[in-house]
Amino acid sequence: MKSLIGYLKKILLNTSFFLLLFSLFPSSLFAQEPIFQINSYFSHLVRDSAIETTATVQLTANTTRVLSIYTTTIDAPNVKPTCYINKTEVIECKSYSRGELTDIQIDLKNRVIPANEFFEISFIYQTNINNSISYNFKSNILDSTLKEVIIKYPKEKGDYSWSSELISSKIQEGKNIVLTVKNPINTETTLYFSEGIQFKFSVNRVFTNSTEESQTFELILPMDSERQTIIWQSISPLPSWSSIDEDGNYIFNYIVKPKETINCNILGYIQDNNYSPKEFEDKAFLTKQVGYWEISEKVEIKRLLSFMKDKGLEINENATDINLLGDKEKSLFYRYIYQYVIYRLNFNSNTILGNIETKRLGASGITKDSNNATPIDFADYYIALLRYFSIPSRLVLGYISDISNKTTDGYYHYWVEYYDLKEKKWFISDPFLEKFTKKSLFGSSFPDHIEILKRGKNPMSPTLSFYSPSDFQVSLSEDLEVKKVINLNTTLSFENYNVTKNFVKTFIDISNTGTVAISNIALIKSNISNISKYLDSTTNINSFLILPKQNINLQLNIPIEKIYSSKIFLSGNANNASGLISEFYVEKDIPENTPFYINIITKILSLLLFVVFIIIGTLIIKSIKKKIWTK
Structure with missing residues (x-):
C-alpha cells in the first residue's frame, strides 16, 4: 500500500514538473498564423428588378497549401450562388441559409495552392431591389478584408445624389455608369437617386369637443420649404383658418362646436425640392442662445477649439462670429464642429429609433451625462455650439421614411438645419444618425428626411x-410625378362709400385654385402709390396661409385723396415657400357714388391755376421789359 502511494506521489510530482515547463514556453510558439490571407472584391450590377452581385475572395499563402473543403459566409440572406474558380472554371457549391447570412461550402478535392500565387473563388448571385431611389449594396464576406467595391447602374438613372462612401472613380462603360470605391470604410455602400422622389402621406385625426363651449384645435402639417414641396390632394374638411408662423410651420385651426366631433382626413404628396432663396432672411432668433440651446460652461468651447486645433484649424478662443473666417476656414469649421458633436456625445445601447418622448437634458445638461444622449440631446448640443459662433440654426422634428432600408418602417426623429454662410443655403445635419448607423453622413442630401415642424x-x-x-402615415409613391400647380383667381370689390369716412374700403378676393399652398402675397404695382401701406392693420399678410380650394379677402383702406382715376388696378405675386410663384393682375371701376371726381376736378383746377399764374407772370415780365426799353 505504501509503495502504491509513493508511486502515485511520483506521478503527480512528474506531472506538475512537466506542466510547469509547459507554462514557461512563450505563447507565441503555439499561436498559429492564418493559413491564408483573404481579401474580397465586390461588383454590383443594377438591373431592372434585382442587383446582380459578383463577390470574389482572393486567397494567398506564403507556402504551398492543399485545400480540400472551403467554407465561407456571405452577408446576405438565402443566397443561391453560381461559383467559379479563377473567374472561368465553374465549380459546384452548396449554400445553407442562416438568417441574414448564407454559408457556402465548396469541395476543392485537395487542390494545390502554390505559394505566393492568387487563388480566386467567385460567387454570383442576385438580390431584390426594394425601390428605385435608394440602393444598399452589401459587400461582406466574413473573415475577409474588403478591398474594393464596384457599382454599375444604367446611365438613364442620371447622377446619384449621395453616396455613403467616397467614390474613387466614376466612368461611363457602354450603357452603364461605373463607380469604384477603394478600401471602403463600411461593408455596406448606400446610393441615393433622389431626383423625382415622391412620397404619399395621409393624416387622420379626430377632434372631439366634450365641453359646453366651442374649442379650437391645432394641427401641425408638413410645410413647404427649400427642400420639399407639399401637394395637397384632398383636405376634408378645410380648416376654419390656417396660418404660417415665423419658423415656416403650417398650422391648421379647427373650431369644434360644443358636443361635436370633427374627423380630419388629409391626403397629399411630398416631393423632393432643391430651392435656395436669393436672399437670406436673417432672423435674429436663429442665432440666439436660449434655454436648451445655451452652453453655460466655457470649458465646452475650449474643448471644441482644442479638437479643431488638433485637426489643423486654429480659432481664437474669444471668437464668437464665424463671419470673421475666410471661406476655406468656414468650410472646415462646419465639418469639424459636426465631428466634435459625434466625438463628444454617445447614446445609450438601449436607444430605440423613433422614441421622441425621452427625457431632454439640453446642451448644458447633456455635457454632464454625455454617454446617454438621445437624438434631441445631440440636436440641442449641436445648435448651442452653432449659435455660440453666430451660425443660424434650428431644430427639426420630422419623419424618416424607410427608403434607406435602415429600418423596416419609418420613424419620428430630431435633426438640425444650419445656414452655411459660405454656400448661402440651408443644410441638414444629423450627427446622431451618423453615430448610430456608423456611416459618414455629413453633406448628405437626406432624401429620406421629411420635415414636419x-x-x-x-x-x-x-x-x-x-x-x-x-x-400620420408616409409611403414611397410609385405613381407618376404629381404636378405641382400654383394658381389663383383674384377679383377686386368695394364697399359702399360712407360719407363719414375719408377712405374707400377695397377688397382683394383671392381663391387658391392650384394644388399647393400660397404662403405669401406681394402687391407689386398699382395706380395707387404705395398700395401695400393701405392694407388694413388687422391683416398680417406675412402669416396667412391659403390652402387649395380656400379663399381669403385682403382689405385695403385707400384714402379718397389718393384716387385720381375712375378705376383701380394692381398686380402682384403669389408665392409658395418651396420657390413656386404665380403673377396676378386685377382692375375694377370705382363705384359711381365714390367722390373721387372731386380729386380729379381739384387736380384740373390746380393745373389750370398753375398755367394762369405762368401766363400772368410772363405778361408782367414782358410789360416791365417794354417800359425799360421805351424810357
Whole structure:
C-alpha cells in the first residue's frame, strides 16, 4: 500500500514538473498564423428588378497549401450562388441559409495552392431591389478584408445624389455608369437617386369637443420649404383658418362646436425640392442662445477649439462670429464642429429609433451625462455650439421614411438645419444618425428626411400633432410625378362709400385654385402709390396661409385723396415657400357714388391755376421789359 502511494506521489510530482515547463514556453510558439490571407472584391450590377452581385475572395499563402473543403459566409440572406474558380472554371457549391447570412461550402478535392500565387473563388448571385431611389449594396464576406467595391447602374438613372462612401472613380462603360470605391470604410455602400422622389402621406385625426363651449384645435402639417414641396390632394374638411408662423410651420385651426366631433382626413404628396432663396432672411432668433440651446460652461468651447486645433484649424478662443473666417476656414469649421458633436456625445445601447418622448437634458445638461444622449440631446448640443459662433440654426422634428432600408418602417426623429454662410443655403445635419448607423453622413442630401415642424424661435414649440401610428402615415409613391400647380383667381370689390369716412374700403378676393399652398402675397404695382401701406392693420399678410380650394379677402383702406382715376388696378405675386410663384393682375371701376371726381376736378383746377399764374407772370415780365426799353 505504501509503495502504491509513493508511486502515485511520483506521478503527480512528474506531472506538475512537466506542466510547469509547459507554462514557461512563450505563447507565441503555439499561436498559429492564418493559413491564408483573404481579401474580397465586390461588383454590383443594377438591373431592372434585382442587383446582380459578383463577390470574389482572393486567397494567398506564403507556402504551398492543399485545400480540400472551403467554407465561407456571405452577408446576405438565402443566397443561391453560381461559383467559379479563377473567374472561368465553374465549380459546384452548396449554400445553407442562416438568417441574414448564407454559408457556402465548396469541395476543392485537395487542390494545390502554390505559394505566393492568387487563388480566386467567385460567387454570383442576385438580390431584390426594394425601390428605385435608394440602393444598399452589401459587400461582406466574413473573415475577409474588403478591398474594393464596384457599382454599375444604367446611365438613364442620371447622377446619384449621395453616396455613403467616397467614390474613387466614376466612368461611363457602354450603357452603364461605373463607380469604384477603394478600401471602403463600411461593408455596406448606400446610393441615393433622389431626383423625382415622391412620397404619399395621409393624416387622420379626430377632434372631439366634450365641453359646453366651442374649442379650437391645432394641427401641425408638413410645410413647404427649400427642400420639399407639399401637394395637397384632398383636405376634408378645410380648416376654419390656417396660418404660417415665423419658423415656416403650417398650422391648421379647427373650431369644434360644443358636443361635436370633427374627423380630419388629409391626403397629399411630398416631393423632393432643391430651392435656395436669393436672399437670406436673417432672423435674429436663429442665432440666439436660449434655454436648451445655451452652453453655460466655457470649458465646452475650449474643448471644441482644442479638437479643431488638433485637426489643423486654429480659432481664437474669444471668437464668437464665424463671419470673421475666410471661406476655406468656414468650410472646415462646419465639418469639424459636426465631428466634435459625434466625438463628444454617445447614446445609450438601449436607444430605440423613433422614441421622441425621452427625457431632454439640453446642451448644458447633456455635457454632464454625455454617454446617454438621445437624438434631441445631440440636436440641442449641436445648435448651442452653432449659435455660440453666430451660425443660424434650428431644430427639426420630422419623419424618416424607410427608403434607406435602415429600418423596416419609418420613424419620428430630431435633426438640425444650419445656414452655411459660405454656400448661402440651408443644410441638414444629423450627427446622431451618423453615430448610430456608423456611416459618414455629413453633406448628405437626406432624401429620406421629411420635415414636419421646425423650431428656431422657441426650443419647446410648436409640438407634434400626431400621437399614434395611424395619425400620420408616409409611403414611397410609385405613381407618376404629381404636378405641382400654383394658381389663383383674384377679383377686386368695394364697399359702399360712407360719407363719414375719408377712405374707400377695397377688397382683394383671392381663391387658391392650384394644388399647393400660397404662403405669401406681394402687391407689386398699382395706380395707387404705395398700395401695400393701405392694407388694413388687422391683416398680417406675412402669416396667412391659403390652402387649395380656400379663399381669403385682403382689405385695403385707400384714402379718397389718393384716387385720381375712375378705376383701380394692381398686380402682384403669389408665392409658395418651396420657390413656386404665380403673377396676378386685377382692375375694377370705382363705384359711381365714390367722390373721387372731386380729386380729379381739384387736380384740373390746380393745373389750370398753375398755367394762369405762368401766363400772368410772363405778361408782367414782358410789360416791365417794354417800359425799360421805351424810357
